[in-house]
Amino acid sequence: MHRPHITTIVLxxxxxxxxxxxxxxxxxxxxxxxxxxxxxGGAAVEYLFCQGAAxxxxxxxxxxxxxxxxxxxxDGHQVLERLKSDERTRRIPVVxxxxxxxxxxxxxxxxxxxxxxxxxxxxxxxxxxxxxxLGMFLSIVKVPEVLENND
Amino acid sequence: MKRSEKEGLSxxxxxxxxxxxxxxxxxxxxxxxxxxxxxxxxxxxxxxNVMQQFETISYHFRYxxxxxxxxxxxxxxxxxxxxxxxxxxxxxxxxxxxSVERFFLESLKYSKNYDGIxxxxxxxxxxxxxxxxxxVKVYRDFSRRQLFMRLRAGQxxxxxxxxxxxxxxxxxxxxxxxxxVDSDIGKFGGVVIxxxxxxxxxxxxxxxxxFEENPIWLFTPEGTVLKQPAEPAAFFDPRASLDSGFHKAxxxxxxxxxxxxxxDLFINPDRPLLRLVVSLxxxxxxxxxxxxxxxxxxxxxxxxxxxxxxxxxxxxxxxRPIIELARAASRLAEGDxxxxxxxxxxxxxxxxxxxxxxxSEDLEKTTVSKDYVDNIIRSMMDTLIVVxxxxxxxxxxxxxxxxxxxxEEELTGLPFDAILEADPQKSISVIDEVxxxxxxxxxxxxxxxRNGQRVHVLFSASVMSDRHTxxxxxxxxAQDITDRKRDEEKLKAFSDELQEINEDLKSFSYIVSHDLxxxxxxxxxxxDELIFSIREIGPLLEKYLDGFPPAERQKFSExxxxxxxxxxxxxGSSVSRMDDLINAILKxxxxxxxxxxxxxxxxxxxxxxxxxxxxxxxxxxxITVTAEGLPDVIADRTSMEQVFGNLLDNAIKYLEPGxxxxxxxxxxxxxxxxxxxxxxxxxGMAAEDIPKAFEIFRRVGPQDVPGEGMGLAFVxxxxxxxxxxxxxxSEPGKGTMFSFTLPQTGETRxxx
Numbered sequence: 001m002h003r004p005h006i007t008t009i010v011l012x013x014x015x016x017x018x019x020x021x022x023x024x025x026x027x028x029x030x031x032x033x034x035x036x037x038x039x040x041g042g043a044a045v046e047y048l049f050c051q052g053a054a055x056x057x058x059x060x061x062x063x064x065x066x067x068x069x070x071x072x073x074x075d076g077h078q079v080l081e082r083l084k085s086d087e088r089t090r091r092i093p094v095v096x097x098x099x100x101x102x103x104x105x106x107x108x109x110x111x112x113x114x115x116x117x118x119x120x121x122x123x124x125x126x127x128x129x130x131x132x133x134l135g136m137f138l139s140i141v142k143v144p145e146v147l148e149n150n151d
Numbered sequence: 152m153k154r155s156e157k158e159g160l161s162x163x164x165x166x167x168x169x170x171x172x173x174x175x176x177x178x179x180x181x182x183x184x185x186x187x188x189x190x191x192x193x194x195x196x197x198x199x200n201v202m203q204q205f206e207t208i209s210y211h212f213r214y215x216x217x218x219x220x221x222x223x224x225x226x227x228x229x230x231x232x233x234x235x236x237x238x239x240x241x242x243x244x245x246x247x248x249x250s251v252e253r254f255f256l257e258s259l260k261y262s263k264n265y266d267g268i269x270x271x272x273x274x275x276x277x278x279x280x281x282x283x284x285x286x287v288k289v290y291r292d293f294s295r296r297q298l299f300m301r302l303r304a305g306q307x308x309x310x311x312x313x314x315x316x317x318x319x320x321x322x323x324x325x326x327x328x329x330x331x332v333d334s335d336i337g338k339f340g341g342v343v344i345x346x347x348x349x350x351x352x353x354x355x356x357x358x359x360x361x362f363e364e365n366p367i368w369l370f371t372p373e374g375t376v377l378k379q380p381a382e383p384a385a386f387f388d389p390r391a392s393l394d395s396g397f398h399k400a401x402x403x404x405x406x407x408x409x410x411x412x413x414x415d416l417f418i419n420p421d422r423p424l425l426r427l428v429v430s431l432x433x434x435x436x437x438x439x440x441x442x443x444x445x446x447x448x449x450x451x452x453x454x455x456x457x458x459x460x461x462x463x464x465x466x467x468x469x470x471r472p473i474i475e476l477a478r479a480a481s482r483l484a485e486g487d488x489x490x491x492x493x494x495x496x497x498x499x500x501x502x503x504x505x506x507x508x509x510x511s512e513d514l515e516k517t518t519v520s521k522d523y524v525d526n527i528i529r530s531m532m533d534t535l536i537v538v539x540x541x542x543x544x545x546x547x548x549x550x551x552x553x554x555x556x557x558x559e560e561e562l563t564g565l566p567f568d569a570i571l572e573a574d575p576q577k578s579i580s581v582i583d584e585v586x587x588x589x590x591x592x593x594x595x596x597x598x599x600x601r602n603g604q605r606v607h608v609l610f611s612a613s614v615m616s617d618r619h620t621x622x623x624x625x626x627x628x629a630q631d632i633t634d635r636k637r638d639e640e641k642l643k644a645f646s647d648e649l650q651e652i653n654e655d656l657k658s659f660s661y662i663v664s665h666d667l668x669x670x671x672x673x674x675x676x677x678x679d680e681l682i683f684s685i686r687e688i689g690p691l692l693e694k695y696l697d698g699f700p701p702a703e704r705q706k707f708s709e710x711x712x713x714x715x716x717x718x719x720x721x722x723g724s725s726v727s728r729m730d731d732l733i734n735a736i737l738k739x740x741x742x743x744x745x746x747x748x749x750x751x752x753x754x755x756x757x758x759x760x761x762x763x764x765x766x767x768x769x770x771x772x773x774i775t776v777t778a779e780g781l782p783d784v785i786a787d788r789t790s791m792e793q794v795f796g797n798l799l800d801n802a803i804k805y806l807e808p809g810x811x812x813x814x815x816x817x818x819x820x821x822x823x824x825x826x827x828x829x830x831x832x833x834x835g836m837a838a839e840d841i842p843k844a845f846e847i848f849r850r851v852g853p854q855d856v857p858g859e860g861m862g863l864a865f866v867x868x869x870x871x872x873x874x875x876x877x878x879x880x881s882e883p884g885k886g887t888m889f890s891f892t893l894p895q896t897g898e899t900r901x902x903x
Contacts, residue, residue: 017673024680070665099665122668123730124675125723 005145009035009138010065012044012079013097014072022066022097025128029135041074045082048089062092062143066134067114069098069105077112084113091144097134162474166466174458178451186444193440197362198403201412201429204361205401208427211355212416219264220347220418224310224329227258227268228343236270236279237333237340248279255281266324266346270331273339275299282346293344298328302342307332312418314371315349315425323349323377327418349425353378361429362438368428372415377425389413389430397423408433472496476507488515534598534608537615538567538625542582545624554631556601567627572597572605585612585625595636598629607636660740664733671733675726678719685715739865747787747872754781754791754827758816761796768803774812781818784825784893790869795829797862798889802831807884824875824892832886841879866891 009031013019019037026035038044048063065083069076076098083089093115098105101119109117121130227233232254236247255268259281267282275294280287293299301311307330315325324346333340349369356367356378368389369378389411392404401414410431415423475492482490490511492504528535534551538544547562555562555570562570567582574596577584585591590613598606608629615624689711696704758778762769769776776799784791799814806812815830836844845863870877870891877891 015669015673017677018669021673021676021680099668120672122734124668124671124726125730127672128676128679 005062007033007062007064007143009033010044010048010063011035011037012039012041012065012071012076013037013068014039014070018068021128022131025131026135026138029132030139031135033138039072041071041076041079043073044071044079045074048083048092049086062145064138064141064143065092065094066097067094069096069100069109077108080109080112080114093141093143095134095138162470162477163466166470167462170462170466171455171459174455174462178454182444182447182451185447186440189443190437190440193437193443197410197431198412201361201403201410201431202401204359204429205412205414205427208356208359209414209416212352212425212427215355216264216347216352217416217418219262220327220345221310223258223262223265224327224343224345225308227255227345228308228329228331230254233270233331233343234334237331238335251279252281252286255279256285259283264348264351266322266348268346269344270341271299271328271344272341273303273333275303277344278341293342298326298344299342302328302330303339305330310419312422312424314373315375315377316371317375317377323353325349325424349377356427357381361431366430366432368426368430370426370428372423372426380430387430387432389428392430393426393428408437469500472500472504476503479507479511483511483514488518532630534627534629534631536562536567536570536627536629538582538627540582540586540623540625542567542580544570551629554600554606554629555598556604561601570598571610572599581610581612582625585614586623589614595632596629607632609635657740660737664737667733668730671726671729674722678722678726681719682716685711739868747790749785749787749873751783751785752788752791753783754818757788757791758795761792761799764796765799765803772803772806772812774803774806774814776814776816778816781816781827782820782825785896786873786893787869790873794866794869794891797866798829801862801889802829802833802887805831805833805887807832807834807886820895822895824894826890826892828888828890830886830888835881835883835885835887837883838881841881844879845877 009026011019011022013022016039019039023035023037036047038047044065044067048065067076067079071079074082076096080094080096083092083094090113094113095116095118096109096114097118097120099120099122106117118130118134121127232247232250236244236251239247251270255270259265259268267280267287269277269280269287269291271277271291271293275296276292277290280290296313298311298313302309305311309330311328311330313326313328315323317323326344326346328342328344331340331343332338353369356369357365359365359367361367364380364382366380366387367378368376368380370376370390370393374390387409389409392406392409392411393413397417398413398415399417401412404411404413410433411428412431413426413428416425416427418424472492472494475494479490479492488511491508494504495501496504528548531548532550534554535546535548536544536551537546544562544565544567547557547559552559552562557565568580571581574581579587581591581596590611592611594610596608596610598608600606609632610627610629612625612627615626616622617624692707692711696707699707755778758781762776762778768774795816802814803812810832813832815828817828817830819826845867867877870893874894875892877889879887879889881887
């Protein structure tokens with residue numbers, strides 16, 4: 001049976017201040033989806049690979065990942081790599097949200113399979129603005145749906 | 152080693168002998184030819200001479216003797232006196248006889264050749280006779296004489312002659328008679344006989360000279376010698392060579408080199424009176440020739456002497472340079488390389504001398520060069536090893552022995568592989584490689600010393616071909632690079648470390664700047680949140696403020712609307728400032744690492760471009776910008792844009808209020824660098840403040856103009872990266888001039 005899909009935004013960000021700001025900005029941009037914040041790469045991987053167990057309340061949770069690169073335990077690249085190389089998780093859209101904007105870096109992330117790369121602005125006053133724009137973008141983005149076993 | 156022994160005669164005597172030999176040979180030949188030729192000529196000449204003599208004698212005989220005689224006989228016979236006598240009777244016979252006698256005597260005296268004239272009658276009885284003593288009364292009887300009988304048998308007027316006889320007194324005479332006819336009876340009347348002396352003839356003959364001698368013989372037909380040569384020198388008895396025939400013409404007979412010419416002389420054509428013989432012994436014949444030969448001999452000897460002298464000098468002249476050359480060559484062979492041949496000659500000899508000298512010189516130079524080269528090889532610091540194609544060491548130099556710790560004898564003959572460590576990467580030996588390629592240059596190899604020590608060397612080798620034997624050798628030069636290798640390793644270590652430091656630094660700046668930013672985002676963001684929150688609660692609180700006393704309401708409002716926003720404002724501006732500073736640092740560090748791309752720049756155009764972009768500021772502040780005569784440079788375009796942009800920007804920014812701004816850009820150049828000046832008439836700065844202006848984050852003077860104080864630090868870095876220098880001169884209230892240099896060659900430097 002066709003259950004409603006609610007996309008959960010998974011925010012992987014180790015700076016709590018940034019994480020909060022991002023959440024507030026997204027909300028102000030009109031995002032109502034649930035936002036799950038994880039503070040390191042390991043937790044992110046664990047969460048995403050075990051989402052079946054985490055989402056055992058009967059609601060299929062599709063995800064969109066906002067991924068910072070500079071993470072403890074596992075850094076963003078490793079997370080991305082693991083996500084994109086596993087059959088179960090490779091369809092999950094991953095938006096890299098990071099301070100670095102070197103072309104090699106961008107290329108590398110795309111090569112690893114990220115779906116979008118958004119650099120965090122250097123000037124602090126542009127940060128929330130950028131996140132707001134991201135929110136606008138996310139509000140119209142569609143993510144692939146997790147297919148039920150019996151569909 | 153002495154090799155200068157002369158073999159055989161020296162050149163000079165040989166030349167001399169040769170020349171003399173030639174002369175002698177030629178003169179000998181000439182003489183021989185002449186001799187042969189002359190002998191014949193002389194023989195001919197002699198013959199002619201003799202014949203000539205015979206002619207003369209014949210003539211003489213004929214005309215002086217014969218014809219005279221015949222004529223006389225005829226005259227006498229035809230004289231009427233004789234006729235009278237013949238026809239006389241007995242009475243006048245005597246008288247007539249006397250007349251005839253007188254007549255005979257006259258004739259006798261007239262003739263001088265006759266010893267006696269007589270007349271014999273038809274019986275043969277001499278009836279009249281005269282001789283030089285006068286009339287002779289002893290009469291001879293001719294009747295039985297051949298002469299008479301022949302006369303009688305002959306015709307009238309015929310003449311007969313008797314053979315000459317020599318009487319006991321040595322007188323030579325012959326009798327000649329004429330047949331007289333008795334005209335009366337017309338028959339034989341008698342004969343007139345004349346005794347002809349041959350004395351004169353003989354004397355005449357005696358006077359004749361042939362070859363200065365008198366080789367004349369006179370014989371009677373019977374062979375009696377009437378005359379013969381007096382001197383024994385001329386004595387050659389010709390009788391053996393004479394034949395018995397009559398010879399009216401001279402006959403020449405040669406026998407054993409002796410010449411005999413003889414002729415019969417006739418009164419009567421059929422009966423010879425005399426045989427005239429010229430007998431020339433051979434030596435007489437050759438006398439003439441010998442005289443000539445003697446003459447020639449003298450001439451030859453004289454000329455030989457003369458020629459000897461000439462030959463002597465000529466031989467000397469010719470041989471001297473060659474002998475000198477020979478001596479010089481042997482001196483050269485013995486090792487005296489400074490030998491030179493002095494003196495001059497002509498032609499090929501001179502060529503030889505010149506060539507020899509040149510050769511000697513070259514040899515000296517070569518030996519000097521060879522010594523020089525040997526010296527080089529011995530004293531050079533690099534090792535030199537010559538290896539044969541079968542990989543055996545043939546030759547080493549001192550440096551090689553020293554490096555490898557062997558003696559020269561020990562090294563020579565060793566296989567090269569014992570010295571050179573094999574390269575594990577290559578399959579063929581280095582020697583084979585060199586032989587096939589021709590050379591190997593600068594390859595790092597390892598030599599093994601005697602004590603097993605491994606020596607790092609820079610190895611080069613090439614093939615040396617021996618032109619004569621077509622053997623090929625490999626010349627190996629190896630430079631000890633142990634120190635170099637050690638230094639290289641040290642350098643590599645440093646370099647690696649430096650690289651690491653550099654990388655660390657790079658990531659450091661990167662990380663620093665990024666890590667420093669992150670909190671800023673938070674500060675900024677939450678400041679904004681605070682403002683939001685205040686905006687949110689503000690109106691809510693306002694509602695409840697009505698119940699508060701006015702003073703408290705006032706305070707609340709103040710705090711809410713003034714103090715808090717003000718504080719947040721300051722926080723915001725500080726965060727902005729931090730943002731800018733971090734940006735500037737990042738930019739500076741990135742700029743320092745940015746790779747410069749020097750290119751030829753038209754500075755004039757570049758300035759114009761910058762001025763254009765600042766047009767708004769320039770015009771609004773009424774600044775005049777002059778930039779003229781700016782030369783082209785070789786530099787990084789972006790850097791120069793930034794440099795000039797910055798300097799111009801500063802000039803515009805720090806104007807003196809109340810004075811029309813003037814900015815002037817000039818340049819000058821020399822062989823090594825170009826100097827640019829950017830001068831303004833702005834507010835200037837104090838001399839002690841100038842260094843501060845160049846410091847990062849520092850600014851000079853009243854801070855009424857926006858700016859981070861980054862520009863000049865940045866400009867200084869760019870200039871230094873180009874290898875130039877920058878300085879400033881300024882006077883407060885007057886103006887400022889920034890000057891910087893750029894090198895002409897456009898070389899840039901890496902500055903960390």
